[in-house]
Amino acid sequence: MMRIEALTHHGMGRAEDGTLVPRSLPGEKVELREDGSPRVIEPAPERVAPPCRHYGACGGCAVQHASDPFVAEWKAGIVRRALQAQGLEAAIAGVETSPPDSRRRARLAGRRTKKGAIVGFHARASHTLIETPDCRLLLSSLKAALPALEAITMLAASRKGEVGLTVTDSPQGPDVAVETDRALTQDLREELGRLVQAHGLSRLTWGTEPVAMEEGPAQRFGTASVVPPPGAFLQATRQGEAALLACVQVSVGDAARVVDLFAGCGTFTLPLAARAEVHAVEGEAAMLAALDRGWRGAQGLKRVSTEARDLFRRPLLPHELQRYDAAVMDPPRAGAAAQVQALAEARVPVIAAVSCNPASFARDAKVLIEAGYAMAPITVVDQFRWSSHVELATSFRLNG
Template sequence: MENYQIIRLGHLGDGIAEGPLFAPLTLPGEVVQARREGDQLRDVKIVTPSEHRVSPPCRHFKSCGGCQLQHASDAYLADWKVDVVRTALTAQGIEAAFAPIHVSPPQSRRRATFAARRTKKGAMAGFHAKASDVIVEIPDCQLLHPDLLAARPVAEALAVAGASRKHSLDVAITLSGNGLDVAVRGGKPLDGPLRMELAQLAEAHDLARLAWEDEVIATRLPPEQDFDGVKVVPPPGAFLQATLDGETKLRDEVKRITQGAKRVVDLFAGTGTFALPLAQDAEVHAVEGDPAMMAALDAGWRHGAGLKAVTHEARDLFRRPLMPDELGKFQAAVIDPPRAGAEAQISELCQSDIPVIAYVSCSPASFARDARRLLDAGFEMGPVQVVDQFRWSAHVELVAAFHRG
């Protein structure tokens, strides 16, 4: 065992000593005693703690892999997450202004994927331990909304009904306006008896909807999501912002950036998180690769009240981005790509005449790469708004405005 000085925090949340050597659950400035194993420090003991070290608010923190950073103060984490974005931009030669970070409160996560496994006595459900297939039960989780945490027995019942002894289920549970929306993967193949048992389980647990792999077993009530007053029923397992608080902040920023535009294109529109609220003031064209998501968005618009026209298009924007002549019909664009970013679509936006872009991102690295392209094409970037809706994790989201200079 030797002593090591932690010099910085990596983008995945591990402390880093010279080498680099990685030490989980440590903070910059700390002296630790540890055993070196390759590029990892094992059996870490804190010799000199950081002034930013705090007692984790959740008793499951050390065993559960759901959170990485509960040992750091909220103020430190807020500064660190902004610095993660700033570092990514600096690597692309970009200096940026930042708005104050917005952090979702504890116990506000409205969706989670539980790991559930059969046991000799029944079943267990929770999150995996870090870098392990061991399931840790989390009855006092401080991350999940209380209504979502109370759904663990649903995951356990599903494991009893349809999991093998060798493999765990992935049970994605989302809070909706009409109850729990549940989608399961990794279970036994469906047959008649299993279908019947799952339908009875949906009734017994008062589920809004239950899907098994790609098949909907039961829809007792439409699992509606409310996008600023517009009700949408997403397809099973569709993307949804992690917290209502975070979604609201991102939406408000997007509406502010695009304010005054009469025609807006929403790229990677999902089921309408931004497109439908924007339709309160502007005509919107929504583009998304998944036809089922587009169908859900369209149904939400048709049943909405007081909305301007919303058209939609199922289109793979990685292979077939909107071209400059198509983009020329709009006065603003919203783009919310997956972690890989939107390199092909950004290239076409750079060549278009579109004057305003609201860029929402879940990856500082791909955002910085795309921002460099936009700035080189003559756009100017407004303050970056970092939104932390994955509290106590290394995950960072943001939204920023780009205007033609």
């Protein structure tokens, strides 16, 4: 028997002797079964019944056994500890948690079987594939697409291998990207085309090659309608995107000229263009092309310019940044060390910062604070409900 002392940032309970115990909570007494799962002897007050019937087998979620208030405070604590590791303190303005059944994009796996195919998530720390037809993460439209994904798996997977299936919700129907080694023949292309029509998919991409598109799978960014390229980054839930966008808009305020760094397909660029001229910088030219088409098709937006540029290798330099009243920055998990240094040297008055990695955010925040910026309270955004993933948004303003 052991007592759980803390919950790690990966959602594992840590016992007094350092043993990591899945699906346990601080304060609980547990015994480990032979398979490593805990038998809870004394449950914590924060323990709840998992809302999803697949939770016992599926590895897609880590903390469904914990109450919502506990999870929110745990995620806020992950941010606080990341900042403390850099010698920083910050107030938490709040935690915005996306509701169940709200994920609009997910990467599933598919495998052929003797009887057909299964599609789902892997078991925790395992290659075993678990069917999850009643998953409490996904939008109902994504769950309704499971028969289509099973049919695609039958065509894409070998009897021994798996295929990756990324499915994204759109008003025009599910947008599906398939990761497979199977060659795309003309006969296969025709069969996939019939599958797209039969299942009402908006687009099907095979590896990097578009196979069929009934109607462009559009996403709404402000008043603009954008058809992202296959596999392009998209915020996981509409509620999470709205929370991040609200923070960015408040931070930017009435700035007349804004630069959006790591702009993607225009999640922040296009809504901000309702009030400001925006220069969107992104490493992927295809995403910028989609952003530009969306801007040109929208009404009433101010000028939006685009620049394809690898901001890790070629960050915007201080003299290029000094023309802007505000900057928006939403880098990948690695953060943006070189770009942050240039922003600090340029002394851009306001920086709206969005991050999906508290550790790299804290490192970058330290650079800005040491350069004379003050950090606003942080909003924690939990789009990946019941997981250990944490996102956040805040702003930095020059003192004085």
